Amino acid sequence: SFTDWHDVRKQFGVDSIDTTGAAQSKWLNRAYDKDFTATSAISDESVAMTKYFGFSAADADWEAYAQSTDGAVLVLRMDDGADFDTFAKNLKARGYKEPKSDDGVWNGGPDLLSTIDPELSPELQYVTLLRKKHLVVTSDKLAYAGEAAKVADGHGDTLAGKVGNTTDLAGKTDHPIAAVLWSRDFACSDLAMTHASAADQKRADQLIAAAGKTSALSGLMMSMNAAGVVTVAEQFESGSQARENLRARAKLAVGPAVGRGEDTFGSDYTLTSSRTKGSTVLLTMKPHDRSQFPLSSIYDGAVIFATC
DSSP states (O other), rough: EEOOHHHHHHTTTTOOOOOHHHHHHHHHHHHTTTTTTOOOOSSHHHHHHHHTOOOOOTTTEEEEEETTTTTTEEEEEEEEEEHHHHHHHOOOOOOHOOOTTTSSSSEHHHHHHHHHHHHHHHGSEEEEEETTEEEEEESHHHHHHHHHHHTTTTTOOOOOHSSSSHHHTTTTTSOOOOEEEEEEEEHHHTTTTEEEEEEHHHOOOHHHHEEEEEEEEEEEEEEEEETOOOOEEOOOSSSSHHHHHHHHHHHHHHOOTTTTHHHHHHTEEEEEEEEETEEEEEEEEEEEOOOOOOTTTTSSSOOOGGOO
């Protein structure tokens, strides 16, 4: 998942970073109401992170958060004026064990983190400060923290390197303020209709069959811009397969929201554009009511238009 914190702050005129708890909470609450924080892993604890560590959503350029079977990793690209010496002093003051090298892992662990603040995310147990790249990399596992930091620093195998279409998929939308990406066919299980009841699954099978040709996804991304417009990018094995899927995917995107307790996706969104770009189907969806959380209301649970 990705959050453009620089753009979020820009939307509320937060030009000079105010790190006081009250001021930060105010614009974070406004950002929540706009659904800008939908994909963030730190929005609820940003004030505490500022207090204890000095780095947070208040002074980050962007945030990327990733999960795998081996662990979870948070990457913050800090603004150019960020003081990494202060970050290091804060970590040391909080009890983190200082690494032998500048780009090593600051070792905290679950016991230490709970004494600092029990509400802090487990992904803050281990921290790496990559000064030259202006990155803060954190994880819930010590080994994973070191591995992720090496990749973030330009060494090791990236997701994009292992799954060649990931970079292509991520580049399909311009300037998202928030986005979430499912690699390979993970969306097929994460957003599967198996999350719905037996009756809803049967109804979904009927709707999918009636919609037309559908193929398994090889990647999926949902993103939202500052205006609340959502773009769904569905990736397939080839351009011909994407073209075969276009009509059915568009039809499902405005049809009944089976398994979600809603009438139709079309009652909440207008499908303003449906097209293919290479091996990807692009669906642009404009919410009828911006206050209904355009992105977070569709990226979880049973999502029929993401069927495989």
